[in-house]
Amino acid sequence: MSSVIEDRLRELGHEVPEVPAAVAAYVPALRDGDYVYTAGQLPFVNGALPETGKVGAGDGLVSPERAEELAQLCALNALAAARGVIGSLDKISQVVKVTAFIASDPSFTGQPAVANGASMFLGRVFGDLGIHVRSAVGVAVLPLDAPVEIEFVFKIEE
Numbered sequence: 001m002s003s004v005i006e007d008r009l010r011e012l013g014h015e016v017p018e019v020p021a022a023v024a025a026y027v028p029a030l031r032d033g034d035y036v037y038t039a040g041q042l043p044f045v046n047g048a049l050p051e052t053g054k055v056g057a058g059d060g061l062v063s064p065e066r067a068e069e070l071a072q073l074c075a076l077n078a079l080a081a082a083r084g085v086i087g088s089l090d091k092i093s094q095v096v097k098v099t100a101f102i103a104s105d106p107s108f109t110g111q112p113a114v115a116n117g118a119s120m121f122l123g124r125v126f127g128d129l130g131i132h133v134r135s136a137v138g139v140a141v142l143p144l145d146a147p148v149e150i151e152f153v154f155k156i157e158e
Contacts, residue, residue: 005089008125009079020044020077023143029081034086036082036092040101040149042142052145056105062147064147065112071100071117074150079125082154094155095122095132101127101149104138113134118150136148 006016016049022039027128029038042049053060055067062070075098102108115136122130131155142149 001087003090004093005079005096005125009076012124014076016083016089017045017076017078019080020047029078029085030145031085031156035096036085036152036154036156038078038081038152040147040151041074041077041081042144042146043070044077045073046123049089049104049146053146053147054103054105054108055147056108059106064108064113066140067102067114067147068117070146070148071114071150072121072149075118075121075152078150078152079115081152082152086156091156091158092126092128093157095126095152096155097151097153098122098132098134099151100134100138101139101142102137103140103142103145103147108138111138114148115150117148143156 019113022028026039029036053062055062098118102111102114
């Protein structure tokens with residue numbers, strides 16, 4: 001069965017990955033009525049983090065530009081998690097909320113630009129249905145020393 005959203009992802013050069021395994025006692029996504037809530041998604045690629053550490057400018061830090069790419073990976077993993085509970089990404093009628101956590105160097109204040117990696121990606125994938133509310137929060141550390149972790153809420157229509 002063909003999926004409009006998965007076809008659009010392929011046009012953008014992406015495939016929906018396998019759902020990343022949970023790293024603790026939780027599920028990657030859960031449907032409640034007309035909504036799917038994801039757990040915090042890390043930027044896993046084939047089960048591994050491509051980068052670790054804090055985001056900022058300077059030696060030994062993950063660059064803001066790279067962190068933006070990692071945020072996009074979080075969004076792609078969220079789509080995998082959502083598909084795992086709803087079967088088809090075409091059922092997503094709205095991206096509702098994105099909450100981005102960025103492990104930040106104390107002097108870094110560019111969290112919104114990092115979160116744009118996920119937000120802009122969702123806009124390219126879903127068009128107007130990808131417009132959402134969002135929070136971008138700097139934190140001291142994230143699980144597995146990930147630079148970025150993002151939660152998503154999707155509205156679903158059958």
